[in-house]
Amino acid sequence: MRRLSFFATILALAALIITGPALAQTGHGPDSQALAQRFATENFNEIAGAVAALASSGSSQAAPIIEALRDGRLVYRPADRSVFIRQADGSFALAATGTAAPAPEGTRPVRLNNNVRRAIDAAMGALSLMHPDPARRVAAAEAVFKSRDATALAALAIALPGERDARVKKRMEEARAAILVADSKAPDAERIEAIGVIQRRGDQDALAMLGSLPSDTSPLVRQAADNAITAVGRSLVVWEAAQNVWYGLSLGSVLLLAAIGLAITFGVMGIINMAHGEMVMIGAYTTFVVQQVIRTSAPALFDVSLFIALPLAFLVAGGVGVLIERLIIRHLYGRPLETLLATWGVSLILQQAVRSWFGPTNREVGTPSWMSGSFEIGNLAITTNRLAIIIFAGLVFAALLLVLKRTPFGLQTRAVTQNRRMAGAMGIRTNWVDAFTFGLGSGIAGLAGVALSQIDNVSPNLGQGYIIDSFMVVVFGGVGNLWGTLVGALTLGIANKFLEPYAGAVLGKILLLVFIILFIQKRPRGLFALKGRAVE
Amino acid sequence: MFSRFLFEKIDRSGWIFLVLLAVTCVLVPILNLAVPPTSVFHVSNTAMGLWGKYMTYALLAVAVDLVWGYCGILSLGHGAFFALGGYAMGMYLMRQIGPRGVYANPILPDFMVFLNWKELPFTWWGFSSLPYALLMVCLVPGLLAFVFGWFAFRSRVTGVYLSIITQALTYALLLAFFRNDMGFGGNNGLTDFKDIAGFNIQAQPTRAVLFSLSVIALMLGYLAARAIVTSKAGKILIAIRDAEARTRFLGYRVEHFKLFVWTVSAVMAGIAGALYVPQVGIINPSEFQPANSIETIIWVAVGGRGTLVGAALGAGIVNFAKSWFTGAFPQGWLFALGGLFVFVTLFLPKGVLGTFTEWWNARRSAPKPPASAATQPAE
Numbered sequence: 061m062r063r064l065s066f067f068a069t070i071l072a073l074a075a076l077i078i079t080g081p082a083l084a085q086t087g088h089g090p091d092s093q094a095l096a097q098r099f100a101t102e103n104f105n106e107i108a109g110a111v112a113a114l115a116s117s118g119s120s121q122a123a124p125i126i127e128a129l130r131d132g133r134l135v136y137r138p139a140d141r142s143v144f145i146r147q148a149d150g151s152f153a154l155a156a157t158g159t160a161a162p163a164p165e166g167t168r169p170v171r172l173n174n175n176v177r178r179a180i181d182a183a184m185g186a187l188s189l190m191h192p193d194p195a196r197r198v199a200a201a202e203a204v205f206k207s208r209d210a211t212a213l214a215a216l217a218i219a220l221p222g223e224r225d226a227r228v229k230k231r232m233e234e235a236r237a238a239i240l241v242a243d244s245k246a247p248d249a250e251r252i253e254a255i256g257v258i259q260r261r262g263d264q265d266a267l268a269m270l271g272s273l274p275s276d277t278s279p280l281v282r283q284a285a286d287n288a289i290t291a292v293g294r295s296l297v298v299w300e301a302a303q304n305v306w307y308g309l310s311l312g313s314v315l316l317l318a319a320i321g322l323a324i325t326f327g328v329m330g331i332i333n334m335a336h337g338e339m340v341m342i343g344a345y346t347t348f349v350v351q352q353v354i355r356t357s358a359p360a361l362f363d364v365s366l367f368i369a370l371p372l373a374f375l376v377a378g379g380v381g382v383l384i385e386r387l388i389i390r391h392l393y394g395r396p397l398e399t400l401l402a403t404w405g406v407s408l409i410l411q412q413a414v415r416s417w418f419g420p421t422n423r424e425v426g427t428p429s430w431m432s433g434s435f436e437i438g439n440l441a442i443t444t445n446r447l448a449i450i451i452f453a454g455l456v457f458a459a460l461l462l463v464l465k466r467t468p469f470g471l472q473t474r475a476v477t478q479n480r481r482m483a484g485a486m487g488i489r490t491n492w493v494d495a496f497t498f499g500l501g502s503g504i505a506g507l508a509g510v511a512l513s514q515i516d517n518v519s520p521n522l523g524q525g526y527i528i529d530s531f532m533v534v535v536f537g538g539v540g541n542l543w544g545t546l547v548g549a550l551t552l553g554i555a556n557k558f559l560e561p562y563a564g565a566v567l568g569k570i571l572l573l574v575f576i577i578l579f580i581q582k583r584p585r586g587l588f589a590l591k592g593r594a595v596e
Numbered sequence: 597m598f599s600r601f602l603f604e605k606i607d608r609s610g611w612i613f614l615v616l617l618a619v620t621c622v623l624v625p626i627l628n629l630a631v632p633p634t635s636v637f638h639v640s641n642t643a644m645g646l647w648g649k650y651m652t653y654a655l656l657a658v659a660v661d662l663v664w665g666y667c668g669i670l671s672l673g674h675g676a677f678f679a680l681g682g683y684a685m686g687m688y689l690m691r692q693i694g695p696r697g698v699y700a701n702p703i704l705p706d707f708m709v710f711l712n713w714k715e716l717p718f719t720w721w722g723f724s725s726l727p728y729a730l731l732m733v734c735l736v737p738g739l740l741a742f743v744f745g746w747f748a749f750r751s752r753v754t755g756v757y758l759s760i761i762t763q764a765l766t767y768a769l770l771l772a773f774f775r776n777d778m779g780f781g782g783n784n785g786l787t788d789f790k791d792i793a794g795f796n797i798q799a800q801p802t803r804a805v806l807f808s809l810s811v812i813a814l815m816l817g818y819l820a821a822r823a824i825v826t827s828k829a830g831k832i833l834i835a836i837r838d839a840e841a842r843t844r845f846l847g848y849r850v851e852h853f854k855l856f857v858w859t860v861s862a863v864m865a866g867i868a869g870a871l872y873v874p875q876v877g878i879i880n881p882s883e884f885q886p887a888n889s890i891e892t893i894i895w896v897a898v899g900g901r902g903t904l905v906g907a908a909l910g911a912g913i914v915n916f917a918k919s920w921f922t923g924a925f926p927q928g929w930l931f932a933l934g935g936l937f938v939f940v941t942l943f944l945p946k947g948v949l950g951t952f953t954e955w956w957n958a959r960r961s962a963p964k965p966p967a968s969a970a971t972q973p974a975e
Contacts, residue, residue, distance in 0.1 A: 332756055334890075391942055396756050397670050398941045401897060404890055405937025412930035528767050528886065531760050566771050573768040577744075577761050581751040 092119045096143045096156035099129070099170050100136035107170060108179035115183030116218055123187050125155050130180050135167040143170070186215030189232070194225045201231035205265070208242040234261050241285070244274045251277075252284045259288035262295045263439055299439040304557045310446040312553025313453035314515070316546060317508035318526040319533035320457060323545040324501035326534055328464075328477050329494065331389055332400040335407035336530060337523025338414075339502040342380060343373035343509020344518045345414060348423045363428040366510060373506035380410075381502025385495045393494075407523070415520040425513040449511050456507055461542055463500070473497045532576050538586030548587060552576075605826040609949065613905045614815060620647075621811040625804035641800065644807050645875055650915050651810035652872040654908035655817045657895045659864035662821045664893070665902030666830065667857050668837035670755075673762030674865050675889035676769050677737035679879065681866025683773075684736055686786035686879040687720060688729030689797070693790050706788070707781045717779040726793055733870040734863045741862030742855065749851035749858070754840065763886050770884035785880025792874050803875070810871045814908065817864050821904050824857065833857055894933070897940050900947025909949055 095117055098110035111129065114122045128134040128145040134155065136143045143155035144164055154161045172180075188200035189212075197219075204212045216236045223229040237254035240246045246254075258266045270285045270292065277285075318340055325333045333339075347369040354361050354368070361368070384406055392399045427445060434443040464470035475483040476493045484490045509522070516522060529552075537548025552572060559568035580586075606614070624647065627639040656678050663669040695702040699709040703716060722728040744765060748758060776782035795802040824830050832853050835843045844850045873879045882888075891914075899910020914936070921929040944951055 332759075388938060388942065397759065398945070400670075400756075400759065401890075401893065402938050402941040404894075405934040405939075405941070408930045408934030408937070410934075412927070412934070415930075416927055524887075528763060532764060535757060535760055566775055570768045570771050573764045573771075577764055577768075578747070580753055580757060580761050581747045584751055584753045584757060 092117070092121055093156045095119065096121070096125065096154075097141050099125070099134060099143045099155070100138065100141035102171070104171070104173045104176055107172075108176045111176065111179040111183050115186045116215065121156065121158055122183075124158060126180055126183050126187065128155070129170055129172070129176075130184075132169060132172070134170040135164075136170055137164050137167050139166060182211050182215075185209075185212055186218075189215050189219040190222075194228050197223075197225070197228045198231050201228065201235045204235035205231070205238045205269075208238050208269075210239055210243060213239050233257055238269055241269065242272075242274060244276045248278055248280050251281045255281070255284045255288050259292055262292050262299070264296065267292050267296065296439075302438075302440055304561075305554060306440060306442065308554030308557035309450055309550065310553070311556055312550035313450040314512065315529055315533050315553050316453045316549035317449070317456065317511055318505070319530040319545055319549055320453075320460060320542070321501040321503075321505035321508065322530045323534050323537075323539075323542055324460070324504070325498055326531075327539040327541065327545070328473065329497055329501075330396055330477075331498070332396055332403065333498075333501070334400055334404040334527065335384065335410060335523075336403075336501075336505055337525070337527035338407045338410040339377045339381060339505030339523070340509040340512060340526055341414060341518075341520065341523040342377045342410070343506030344425070344513040344516075344522055345418060345423070345509070346373040346376050346506065347510045347513040348418075348425050348518055351426055362426065363430060365426075366428060366431075366514075369510050370507060373510045374503040375506075377506025377509065378499040378503030381505075382495050382499040384502075385498040389498065390491065390494060407527075411520045411523070418520075420520060422517040422519045425518050427514055431514065445514050449515065452511050456504060457542070457546055460504065464542070469493075469496065532573070535586055536576055536579065538588035541586075541588040544586060544588035601823060605822060609903070609905045609953065610818070610822060613818065613908070617811050617815050621808050621815075625808055628807075629800060629804055641803065644803060646919065648803075648807040648810045648875045649872060650912050651807070651814050652868045652875070653892075653895065653915055654911040655810075655814045655868035655871070656865050656892055657899070657907035657911035658814070658817050658821055658904055659861040659868065660892050661896045661901060661904055661907035662824065662864070663858055663861045664896060665904070665907070666825050666837060667833045667854060668840070669854065669858060670759045670893065671762045671858075671861075672759050672886060672889045672893070673766040674861070674892055675886075676766035676884055677741060677862040677865035678869035678872070678892075679769070679773075679881075679883035680737045680740065681733045681869030682873040682879040682883060683780060683786070683869075684723075684729055684732040684866070685870035685873045686789075687723040687732075687780075688726060689789040689792060689874060690786050691720070691724040692792065693788065696790055697788070705781070705786070707776075707784065708779070711776060713779075719779060730870070733866050737866030737869075738859050738863040741859045745855045745858040749854045752851075763889070766884050766889055767886055770881055770886075773881035773884060781880070783881065785878060785882075786873075787878040787880075789874065789877055797874055797877070806871070806875050810875070813867055813871055817867070818904055818908065820860070820864070824860065825904070829853060829856070891933070894937050894940065896947075898936065898944075898947055900949035900951070900953075903947070903949050903953075906947050906949030910947060913948065 095110065095114050098113070099107060101107060107129075111126060114125060124145060125134065125143075133146040133148075134143065135146055135152075142164070144152045144161060144167065145155050145158075146152055152161045152163050153159060185200060185203065188196050189204075191197055191200065201216075204216065213236065216232055216239075220229065220232050220236065223232060234257055237257035240251055240254035241258060243251075255270065258269055267289060270289050273282060273285055318337075321339065322333065322336045325331045325336065347366065350369040350372060351362070351365050354365050384403070388402050388406065389399055392402060431445045431448050434441055436442065464473060472483070472488050472493045473496075475486070475488055476490050476497075480490055483493075512522070512526075516525070533548045533552055534545055536552060537544030537546070555575075556568055556572055559571055562568075563571055624639055624644055627637055628641065628644050631638045633640070656674065659677075660671060660674050663671055690705045693705065697706040697709075699706050701709045704713060708716070723732070744762075748761065753761065772778055773780055773785075774783055780786070789797050791797060792802065792806075795805075797803075825833065832843065832848055835846075835848075836850050836853060840850060869879075869883075892911075895910040895914050896907040897910065898914055899908065900906025914933075917932065917936075918929060921932050940947065946954065
């Protein structure tokens with residue numbers, strides 16, 4: 061009984077606010093039969109009141125009935141005042157229960173006017189605050205927050221106590237606070253409390269909200285709002301910096317992936333591999349081919365397609381790399397500028413080959429379900445695919461470090477790099493070490509291609525977009541030093557993202573290039589330069 | 597003085613080159629203007645335009661050879677100097693359009709009207725005058741090269757690092773010129789030219805004169821480059837190329853010599869660009885693409901690095917091949933160009949001309965030492 065009276069009070073309040081005082085006295089109980097019957101009338105005011113009452117009743121039939129009304133599919137039989145919904149397929153259902161009904165005779169449509177339409181709009185907003193899907197509830201709360209529509213207050217008051225989802229509840233409270241803050245008739249204490257809620261939200265919208273108080277606001281409230289603005293501003297700066305660092309890390313990890321293979325061929329072997337970008341491209345196209353095969357023969361495997369593509373891309377790109385080394389580069393050791401020319405030629409050939417094979421247009425590479433989506437930490441939006449790439453770049457870096465420092469192959473590579481003739485004299489097959497080191501660098505570029513296929517267009521020009529950036533990273537970090545490449549990539553990535561808001565994307569990049577050019581003047585051999593006799 | 601230079605410093609291939617150019621300079625315009633189109637000797641407008649373009653490319657190649665072949669500076673950014681010279685000329689040509697543009701604005705070029713600009717940006721000041729534009733053609737690339745070289749050579753950035761930062765330079769300019777708010781036409785660049793120095797740019801005689809001017813510029817560029825490399829300073833440049841540290845230890849200010857030749861080369865590239873633009877009728881940011889600069893390197897490598905004549909020859913060969921390939925097998929051009937890069941570096945390290953001279957000298961006289969030092973650059 062207490063519950064019933066509580067409902068009735070809320071209902072009366074909601075109806076009062078939503079439809080205006082004129083209709084307030086016509087409030088009925090929450091019985092759906094009675095609610096539905098109220099639509100069986102020609103009186104527009106009565107219909108609008110029915111809409112409001114239905115919306116705040118919490119009845120499961122509220123949404124279908126109001127939608128039917130909006131679309132002109134709600135009909136009633138004047139004889140017994142029963143109301144039906146005409147479904148999209150032409151069948152009928154009882155409005156009160158939603159159960160199917162035989163086609164009724166002698167019905168009339170429930171009619172609409174602007175007043176009723178307004179009531180419908182308000183009701184739909186309130187209804188979505190109680191939608192079963194939490195995402196829809198959040199969206200509805202956000203919409204209220206943006207519009208600060210005071211009429212939604214009643215709906216919020218109903219929705220809030222029943223809300224179980226903490227995230228949705230928070231949004232609803234913020235929406236409620238937004239309305240209160242904007243309402244100069246609300247008591248000061250409540251408004252100041254509401255300002256606190258908005259301040260905790262702490263984003264750009266909150267700032268805008270607090271900055272646009274109505275003119276007849278009391279000084280006390282205004283003071284509270286000003287304090288909140290300062291606080292929000294401060295926290296925004298911090299969050300913005302955090303977001304920039306995150307974007308920068310994300311860009312930096314992409315740069316790291318693209319450059320780290322180059323750090324081996326250029327840094328360790330002294331070969332300027334202008335075809336490095338094409339190795340990345342080969343990795344991306346391998347992903348595309350793997351996905352094509354999976355789509356046609358085993359669609360169930362799609363979510364693991366990247367794990368199949370990774371080893372394949374490594375082998376394909378690495379194989380091409382070994383081939384290039386055996387056919388061309390081994391004739392050019394000790395002549396770095398000539399390797400630049402020859403590998404540039406190779407890069408043109410590979411680009412054209414891919415263009416002839418796969419066509420000049422972008423190829424669609426799908427994202428596995430586990431890599432799509434995003435989540436939030438505070439005000440930080442984090443997309444899963446970027447996170448995956450950052451982790452992947454870290455893994456590749458660690459693996460490479462391990463290979464070079466802890467395996468016999470790594471030992472031989474370093475030996476050949478430092479003193480080729482001595483290494484040869486010690487029985488190391490320098491030829492094979494060269495070929496495999498080059499293959500390793502190319503294979504890692506292939507791995508990068510798999511990752512980049514998730515965030516970039518897969519086209520024959522894919523590699524060109526990364527080659528200059530990769531060289532910048534390697535040169536900036538210091539040639540022959542993997543840690544330098546790591547630091548270089550992350551520094552350039554983060555610097556780029558911090559410059560972007562002030563200078564724009566393009567100008568930021570130009571500034572960075574100019575910075576690198578100037579930096580090289582100061583430290584001609586990069587951040588972590590090798591020292592000693594091996595340098596020259 | 598000049599005649600002594602001609603007879604003492606120009607080698608056999610240089611003489612053949614100069615004579616051929618002089619003949620071309622006179623003959624092609626005559627064959628274009630005076631010989632009726634029905635005759636087999638007639639040179640079509642298209643052909644003359646194409647050859648004129650090759651001449652400016654050849655001048656660019658000579659400029660690159662001057663720094664790469666004789667001083668060991670592998671520039672991956674000479675396309676930037678070429679394009680800057682081109683833009684300076686393009687701006688002059690834009691201002692000559694006057695009220696004949698689509699929007700009929702007597703002052704502002706069409707793209708500025710389109711962007712709702714009210715007045716010319718300060719960078720365009722003075723470009724209605726040809727002498728000023730010509731000054732800028734030399735000054736802008738020269739100044740940029742000087743400043744860039746000042747920093748780079750003084751701090752001893754060499755070899756691969758220098759190549760990569762020259763590439764960064766042209767890439768940065770590419771990004772900058774793509775921006776609309778730079779005031780240089782953004783993505784579309786400058787085009788729709790009408791007049792040059794009061795003459796209709798489309799008219800046959802004007803085009804013939806432009807062709808001859810390009811040939812003359814190439815000849816003068818060659819002579820200037822030859823004068824530099826055969827002078828005493830040229831000997832030091834070659835010494836720097838072959839052993840920079842030793843040259844420095846001998847007491848020469850290596851960076852001054854480098855800076856000088858680098859700036860001269862950039863100005864030559866700028867002049868080449870300025871002659872290129874009126875003949876092809878457009879200049880846009882794609883000229884800054886690093887790929888273009890790298891392609892210029894291959895012209896020099898194909899023709900023969902460190903020979904000057906070879907560089908010009910290489911520009912001709914590669915571009916002729918390009919025209920032919922893109923007509924005959926459009927898909928095949930990148931394969932051919934890529935193959936050429938690989939083939940030349942692996943099998944013709946001295947280029948066409950270098951290989952030919954070596955073979956010629958060896959055939960003529962066994963006891964005589966093969967070629968001069970200048971044709972055998974070391975790393």
